[in-house]
Amino acid sequence: MIFGKYINRYYLKNAPLLLLGLAALVLVDFFQLKVPELYRMVINGTNSGEVVVDGQTMAFTMDVLLDKICLPMIWIILAMVFGRFLWRVCFFNAAVRTETDLRNKMFDHSRMLSQEYYQVNKVGNLMSLYTNDLDTIQECFGDGVLMFFDAMLLGLLAIIKMWRMDHLLTLLSLIPMVFLLVVGSGLGKVMVKKWEERQQAFSDLSDFAQESYSGIAVIKAFVKEYKELNAFRKLNRENEDINVTYTRISTLLNIMVTLFVESVICVILGYGGYLVYQGKFNAGQLVEYIGYFSAIVWPIMAVAMLIEKTSRGKASLNRVSELLDAEIHVKDRPGAKEIEHIKGKIEFKNLTFRYPGGEYDVLKNVSFVINPGERVGIVGKTGAGKTTLVDLILRTYNVKDGTLFIDDQDVNDLTIHSVREGCAYVPQDSFLFSDTIERNIGFSFDEADQSQVELAAKMADVHENIIDFKDGYETILGERGVTVSGGQKQRISIARALMKNAPVLILDDSVSAVDTKTERIILDNLKKQTGRTILLIAHRISTVEEMDKIIFLDDGEVKAVGPHTELYASCEEYRKMVDLQKLEEEEERGETNA
């Protein structure tokens, strides 16, 4: 059994099931302890020709054997089979329900965690929490409750029966049990630590495998398969070592249990035999006593298993609790307002931003205003802070009060949900889901209208490519289906954002992988999106030169804001960048013609 902040409530929540299981357990244990009495009757009946039934002595005849021993035995067996089935169903159901609920809770919490968390915790590690650790908790919850109560109940009832038969023999039999409990709890503590190490080793292995699969193309291109293989082998060896250590401790615990059982049998045979010799016990009573002891062998084993399971469960629960305790850094402040219809005005006021845990300010004293319906280009050298700027609008990170405004309202006074709902975003990596193209484009809607999907695809100039695929819009992308080119990926991602029809459209370097002609078509289509505020991050000035306004960033500072011609005339750094890019383009053109 495990206890902890995130598990205690499930004992209460599943109380009806657990109580029914416990009732079945009591039934089984009660009947199980009737069996040694039947042993005694058979042995004594065979030896003396008489049996004592319900306090009455009678001759041991065939009728007595059938009516008083065999028939009750059949009922006992049936009751035990039914009881065992019932308790298993009850405890297993309660455990699976707990696992399912905990998994939902974990997923719900994970979706609210900020980028910071995901930068530290890798996917492989998170996956092992959802699989290995939850499995262990489930096992510990169901089997743990069962073992705990079974060990307590059956153990206690059997000990009472043994005590009634002979006090000293029972005391002698229990000495090794005390020893087992003391050593077992010591080993249990070591096992919690080792299980945590084992789970961590498994997580590292999963992280590595996941990253290798994701980067398989790079590994092959750099011919680093052997380097990866060796690194994998090293992690796998560490995983093996910790598993071996854990198994050694667990085996030691099992050996101790066996040692206890064997030593108690020695005590019973030795001292019990002496009692028979003294005439204080008859043969039937000794067999009955051994029968009771056999009944507590399972509880003793259960104690050992309970120590092991609880150790594993505690370690896994600690790991899961770490996820559930992870602080949600980006969240609505109390009283935050929903903003129903964003008009699209965005204002930065002396905003300075440093990434959590970062060593320097990535954005410095940034100020500018974007009016509703304006089309704005954001340019600057790589690392200038362009993506950070749009991440702040999308509330991926927290900003200080009074520095960022949407429709003249401080972004911190608005709900994150409503701000994000008002924005359509094309991320720099144009991530697509392993799903059909249609569902990727219509991602914002539960049921996307096919004609709207096609319209969005046409605006993003990818419709012709899609209908060329054998399954058209039903083509499955990613791991389970076809792989699209970088340019197609970008355009499907643009179509997804256009389909959302949000008042603010943010494109982060989203036309970098398409040729100039396609870029022009997409930009012309974007021009038709009147009424929408558009933020387009680009490296090529030619991509944004026709925009209403350009924000020129350099090393986290806004160097200039205005239309292209104005910036070219007034900002020297901007002019230099434009001239350099023109020169590069001309050189490229010259090389192509040659």
Ligand SMILES: Nc1ncnc2c1ncn2[C@@H]1O[C@H](COP(=O)(O)OP(=O)(O)OP(=O)(O)O)[C@@H](O)[C@H]1O
């Ligand atoms: N999560 C992060 N934690 C710490 N620093 C970060 C993080 N993300 C980005 N940075 C740093 O912030 C700076 C600005 O990064 P940003 O991605 O905004 O630049 P960018 O102008 O969009 O660059 P690019 O054009 O290459 O996409 C960079 O120096 C980068 O190293």
